[in-house]
Amino acid sequence: MSISSFEVENDSNVLPRKKKITGRLSDVGKKINLSSHEAGKDCKCFHFKCFEIINKTDRAKLLRYFNELKSHDEQNNYLAGLITILPVQNRRPRLGEGAAKRDSSFAYRVRIHDDVVNKPDVPVCAKAFCALHGITKNKLTYLQKGMKMTDQAPRDMRGKHSTLHRKLNEHTKRLICDHIKRFKGRKSHYSLKDSKKMYLPEDLNVKKMFTMFKQLHPTVVVSYETFRCILNSEFNISFGYPRTDTCTTCDEFLAQLKTLSPVTDDKEIQNLTTKNMLHKGKAETFYVRKKIARQEAKKTKKMAAVCMDFGKNVSLPNITTNDVYYKRQLSMYSFNIHILSSQQSIFYVYNESIAKKGANEVASFIFHFIMNYLDDDVEELQIFCDSAGGQNKNHTIFRFIHYIVNNQIHGLKNIKITFPVRGHSYLECDKNVGLWKLKEKMETPKDFKSMIKNSRIKPSPFVVVSVSKQIVFNWTHLLCTIYNVRKCPFKTQPIKEIIASSTEPRQLKWRDTYNGPMFSNVIKKPEKGLSKASTLKKGEFELPTRCYSGPLRISQAKHQDIMSLMKFCRPEAVEFFKKLKYQ
DSSP: OOGGGOBOOSOTTOOOSSOOOOSHHHHHHHHHHHHOOOOOOOOOOSSSOHHHHSOHHHHHHHHHHHHTOOSHHHHHHHHHTTEEEEOOOOOOGGGOSTTOSOSOEEEEEEOOOOSSSOOOOEEEOHHHHHHHHTOOHHHHHHHHHHHHHHSSOOOOOTTOSSOOTTBOOHHHHHHHHHHHHTSOOEEOTTOTTTOOOEEEOTTOOHHHHHHHHHHHOTTOOOOHHHHHHHHHHHOOEEESOOOOOOOHHHHHHHHHHHHSOTTTOHHHHHHHHHHHHHHHHHHHHHHHHHHHHHHHHHHOTTEEEEEEEEOOOEEESBOSSGGGGGSOOEEEEEEEEEETTTOOEEEEEEETTTOOSSHHHHHHHHHHHHHHTSOTTOOEEEEEEOOOTTTTSSHHHHHHHHHHHHTTGGGOOEEEEEOOOTTOOOOHHHHHHHTOOTTSOBOSHHHHHHHHHTTOOSSOOOEEEEOOTTTOBOHHHHHHHHOOOOSOSSOSTTOSEEEEETTOTTEEEEESSSSSOOEEEEOSOOOOSOOTGGGSOTTOOOOOOBSOSSOOOBOHHHHHHHHHTGGGSOHHHHHHHHTOOBO
16 A cells, blocks of 8 residues: 555545545555455357366466466556457448457467476466456456556556545645654664664554644644554564574575475485574573583582573663653663572673673673672582673683683682573573563663662562672773783684683683584793782782763763753752763
8 A cells, every 4th residue: 555545634624525544444445455356157168178278287377377476567568468359340331441340359378387397378268267267257347448558557547646635635644754754763683784674662552642742742643553554664663672583594494394295305304403403402401511510519508500691781761751752762771690599690780881792891890700709619600691692702812711720819720601592591580680670660760770670589689789980991901901912812702612711821721612622722921030920929910990970971962861851850860960971
C-alpha cells in the first residue's frame, strides 16, 4: 500500500458514500485475492483437447505459479505474455468491411513451470485459458482491451488516482514524520556496520507513540493505522535493544540446511550436521570447564573461579514521562564479577562521566576484586569471560595477569582465563542482569545502585561498588614501561585459554583449542641493569597512576537534554545533574 492511499478525515462536512476498509485486514484481503485463484471446469473442446493434453499435475503447477505472483500487475503481465493478437481470419462478406463486429482475434497458450524439464507452451482455447488460471471472462476481456489499446498489459490503477476526497495531505504526513524523528533511538551495539535500523526502548510501542502524537496535535485527525503504516514504510525502526551476537556458524548451518532437499542432498546434510555437532561440542566444552571449576573451587580454598562481564547500559533519569523518549540521557555502566563457588556477585557501577569501558577499567576492577574480595588462601584464579577484544581479550589484560602472578599480589601464583566459542557466551553475569527491575523509577545513580542491591535476595544480595577515579588505574601505560615487548607476540582472536604462572617469569602459555597443544611466548625480555621493580622489597609492587585526572565531559547537547528533564525530577537529581561537566 502506498502512502498516497492513506486516508484521514480532513473535512468533517465531507462524508464518504461508503467507509473505506483500511489497515492490516485490507492488506490481508489483497493477498488472499491474489493467491486464491481456483481452477475452473473442463472446457471439453474438440479442437485443442486442453484438459486431456495437460494432466492434473501440470495443471496444479501452473495454478500454483500464478497464485505466487506478488501483485496484480505481475499477474496481468504474465497473462498478457500468453495472449497473441491476430487479425480476424473469417469475415461475413454480406456485412461489408466496416460492419465487422470484431477487429481482431486472439490466440492463447499456457506455460507449465517445471524445475526438471523445460516444457514448451501449450495452445489452449479461451475457456481453458480462464479455467486453468482461475480467472473470469471479464478479466480476460479487460486484458484484451488493454492490449489492443497499448499493445501491453494494462496497469492496476486502484488507489492511484488523484481524486480521493479523504487522501492524507502532505502537512499531516510531515507532522507524523517529524514526530517520529524526535524519538531518540540507538543502533544495535554488535552490528553497527551491518544495519542502519534504529532501536527504541522496549517499553515503547506504536500505540504509545500514536497517543503522544494525538496529545501534541489534538486538532489533527489521523487514524492509528495511518500512523502505523507511515512508521513501517518511511522508517527503519524497531523496539527493544537486541544483541545480535548470535553464533555465525550455527546461523550459516541453518541457512544452508534450508536450501537442501532430504531426497537429493542426503550426504551433504549429513556432512553439515556432523560439522555442526562438532562445533556445538566445542562450545559445550566451555560450559563443562566452567562447571568443573565451580566444583573444584567448592572443594578447596586454594582455588577460586569467577565469571565477569559488562552489564546492560541503563539511561538516567529513568522516569515515566513521555519526554524521555525524545532526549539523550546519562549512561550508567556496570561490571559484574560473579564468584562461582559461593554465588556472591559484585557489581562495579559508574556513569559515563567517571570512566569508560576499556581494558584499563577491566584490569582495575579485577585488581580491586583481588585485593578486597578474594580469600587470602587462594593461589589459583580461573576467569571465564566473553571474547570482547577491547575489554577482555587483549594485550593489556594478558600482561596484567602476568604482572599479578609474577609479583604474587595477594599470594596468587597462577591465573587462567578461558574464552568461549563465539556466539556461545551465556554466563551467570547475564542471569544476574536479567534480575534487574528496569521498570522502576530511577533519577540518580544512587537509585540505580539501590535497584541492583534489591534485585536479588537469595543466595545473597548483590554487592554494589561505587566506582570513582581512585579505583581506575592506567594499567596500559605501566605495563608498557615494564614489559618491553610492546606488541603481542601471538594472535589474540583464536585463543581459547591463556595461563600466567609465577614459575614462568617471562612467558605466557596459551592454546587456540580447548584440548590442543599448549604454546608459550616470551612477553618480557631480560632486564639490563637495575630496574625499578628490582629495588622493591618482597611483597611490594608498583601501582600505575590514575587513569583519569578529573571527570569526563559529556556533550553540551546531551547536557541540555538532561536538564530539560529536570522539571520531572526531585531536587536531589537536579543538583547531581547540574554538576556534570560538559563540552
